[in-house]
Amino acid sequence: MPLVIVGIGIIALLILIMGFKLNTFVSLIIVSFGVALLLGIPVGDIVKTIETGLGGTLGHLALIFGLGAMLGKLIADAGGAQRIAMTLVNKFGEKNIQWAVVVASFIIGVALFFEVGLVLLIPIVFAISRELKVSILHLGIPMTAALSVTHGFLPPHPGPTVIAGELGANIGEVLLYGFIIAIPTVILAGPVFAKIAKKIVPESFTKTGSIASLGEQKTFKLEETPSFGISVFTALLPVILMSIATIISLLQKTMGVADNQLLAAIRFIGDAGTSMLISLLVAVYTMGLARKIPIKDVMESCSTAISHIGMMLLIIGGGGAFKQVLIDGGVGDYVAAMFKGTTLSPILLAWIIAAILRISLGSATVAALTTTGLVMPMLGQTDVNLALVVLATGAGSLIASHVNDAGFWMFKEYFGLSMKETFATWTLLETLISVFGLGFILLLNLFV
Template sequence: MNSLQLAAAQTASSTWLVSAALVGIALIVVLITYFKVHPFLSLTLGALLVGIVGRLPVAETITAFGKGFGDTAAGVGGLIALGAMFGKLLADSGGADQIVDTIVGRAGRRFLPWAMALVGALIGLPMFFEIGLVLLMPVIFLVARRSGLSLIALGVPALAGLSVMHGLVPPHPGPLVAIAALKADLGITLALGVLVAIPTVALAGPLFTRYAARWVNVPAPALFSKDPDHTSPPADEQSTPGRRPSFGLTIATVLLPVVLMMGKALADIFAPQGSGIRVVLDNLGTPLVALLIAVLVAVFTLGRGSGMDRKAIATSFEQSLPPIAGILLIVAAGGGFKQTLISTGIGKLVADWVAGSGLSVLLLAWLVAVLIRLATGSATVATVTASGILAPLVGTLSPGETSLLVLAIGAGSLFFSHVNDAGFWMVKEYFGLTVGQNIKTWSLMETVISVCGLVFVLLLNLII
C-alpha cells in the first residue's frame, strides 16, 4: 500500500470513528430528550452503539463498558453515598437551619443578597443541588417576606451559590466524576475550584440579581407559612430535633472534609517525600477517608449534638441513600460510555485532532460540555460524557492544566438550563414564574455562571 492509499485508509477510518461517536451521542440525546428514557439506560445503549458502529467486537464493547462502569462506581460511588449521608444528617439535625438563620440574621437588608449567596454556597457544598434547593426554598420565602425584598433578589443569589458548588467544587458528584475520568489531582482541583467559584458566585448571584430583579419582580408566595403573619419557622418542626447544634460547630463539621483534602494538597507541595506529616495528611486527605471522617464526626457534632438518638441517626442515613441510586447509575454508565470511546480509538482521534488544530483544550472541553448540556438538560450527563471524550488529552497536560480541564467541563455543564432540565421546572414552580420569567432569571443566571467560570479558568491558565 503506497502513502496515498495509506492516507486514504486512515481518513476513512477516522471518518468512521467520528461517525460512531456522533451516532452514539445522538442516540443518547434522542432517548433522553424525546423518548424520556432514563439517562442510565440511554448511556448504556449509546455506549453499545458506539462500539458496534466503531467496529469493536460486541464482546470487547461489553468488556470495555463493564470496565468503565466498575472503575467509575468504585472511584466515586462511595464518595457520593457518604456525601448524601452527610447532607441528610446536616438537614435533619437542624444544622442547615442554624447556618441559614445565623448568617441571614447578622446581615443588614442591603447585604441580604450576599448573605443568601453565602448560605447557598455553604449548604451546597455537601449537598446535591436538588436537595439543597428543597431545603433553601422555605428560607428564601421567609426572608423575602420579612425583609420586603423581591423573591428574585434573594432567591437567585442563593441558587447561584448552590449551582456553582454543584458544577465546580468537589466533593460534588460532577467534579468527582471528571476528576476520576481525567485522573486529576483532587487537592489542586479543589483549590482552583474555590478560586473560580468565589468571583463566579459574586457575579452570577448578587451582581446579576440587580438586573434580574428589575426584569422580574414577584412576591414570595404563602408556601410554608403556618400563620397569617408568616412568622412561624419555615421548616417542618416535626422533622427537626428539639435543639440545634451551634453555628461554629456546624460550620467546622461542614468544612472538615474540605480542610482535610486541602491539607493533603499542601502537604504534597511543601512536605518532603516520605515524611511523617505528609504520609498522615495524604491518608487523611484521601477523598473517601476525608468524607468518612466527616460523616463519623457529624454523628456526634450534628446528630448527638442536636439531641438525635441512635435510631433517628440511623433513619437519617437510611433515608439518604435511595434518592441517589439513579445518580450513581448515571455516573457509572457515563464511565462505561467513556471507556467505550477510548477502546474504539475515538478518544485518541480527538486528542490528535486537538493537538493539530491549535484550539484551546479548555475551550474545547467547555464547548463539548455546553452542547451536551443543551441537548440533554443534564449537568451530570454533560460532565461524564465530555470527560470521556477529553480523557485522552490528559497525557499532554500538567497537573494544574488537568484540574483546569475539570473546571472547564464543569462550567460548560451548567450552561443555559432550559425546558429539558428538571431543575428548570423545579425553580419555575417553586418561584411561581412563567417560562419566560424563568428564562430571564434562572436560565440566564446559569449562563452567567458558565461563561464566568470559563473566563476565570482561562485566566488561571495564563499563570499555571
C-alpha cells in the same frame, strides 16, 4: 466518521429520554451498546467495555458520593442548615440580606447536593422574603447561583469528583482551585446578576411562587438546633481536611522537602474518601449523639440519604459506560488526532465540548463524563494542569440549562415564572456561571 456516530448516539439519547420518556440510565446503556456496535468494537468486548466504564466510574465515586449524601442528610435533619442560614441572616441584617443568602447557600452547598440544598433553602428564602417584604427572586438568584457553583466546581459533588477521578487529577487541587474560581463567580452570577435581571424582566420579580409541591417542611426552633460554629465546622470539615493536605503537598513540592511518615499520614487523612469518612463520624456525634438523638435515628437518616441517591449513581455509571465506549471505540484518539498541533488550549477545548453536550443532553454529569472520554487521549500531549481541565469541563457542563434539564423546571415552578422569564433568569444565570468560570480558570492558568 467517529464524530458522526457520536452525533447519532446523542440524538438517539435525546429521543429516548425526551421522546419515549425512557429512564436516563436505561437510555445511556442502550445508546452505549448501539454506539459500540457502530464504532466497530468487537461484539464479544462490548459488554466488557460497558462494565469497565460503569465500574471504573462508580468505583471512584460511590464512596465519596455515598458518604457525602449521609453527611448532608445529618446536617439537614439536625437543623444545622437552618441554623447556618438564620444566623447569617440575623448577622448581615436586612440591608445586606442578599449577601447573607449567598454565604449561607455557599456553605450549605459545599455539604449538600444541588437538589437537596435547593429543597432545604427555598422554604427559608420564602420565609425571609415574606418577613422582609422583598421579592423571592431577589433572594432566589443569589441562592441558586451559590448552589450551582458549588455543585459544578467543588468536590465532593459528583461532577468535579468523577471528572478528577477519570482524568487522574489531584482532587485536593481541584478543591483548592475550585474555591478560588467559585467565590468571584458566585458574586458576579448572584447579587450582581440579580440587579441586571431585574432590569431585563422586572415582572418576574413581582411573582410570589409556590413551594406547595415540596410538602410539609421540617422546621426547628433555633434553640433546638446545633450551634452555628458546630454546624459550619461539620459542613466544611471535608473541605478543611482536603485543603490542608493539598496546601502541605504543594508546599512540600515547592520547598523540596523529602517525604516522611508525617506527610504520608496528612495525605492519607486529606484523601477524599478518608476525609469524608472522618467528617461523617464527626457529624454522627455533633449532629446526633451530642444532641441526645438515638443512634438508631441517626442511622435512619443515613439510610434515607443513600436510598435517595441510588438512581443518580446508576445514571453516573451509565455516563461512565458511554465514556468508555467512546475511548475503546477510538473516538477520543480521533479527536486528539484532529487537534494535533493545534494552538487551542485543552482547557478551552474541554469547556467547548462539555458546553455543546450539555445543551444537547441536559444532564451536566453525563455531558462532563462524555467530554472526559473525548479529551483524555490528547492530555498526554500537553503539560496542562489537570485540575484546571476538570474545572473547565465542569464549567462547560453548566451552560445554558433549558427545557431538557430538570433544574430548569424546578426553578420555573418554585418561583412561579413563565418560560420567557425562566430563560431570562435561570438559563442566563447558568450561562454566566459557565462563562465567568471559564474566564477565571484561564486567568488562574497563567499563574499555576
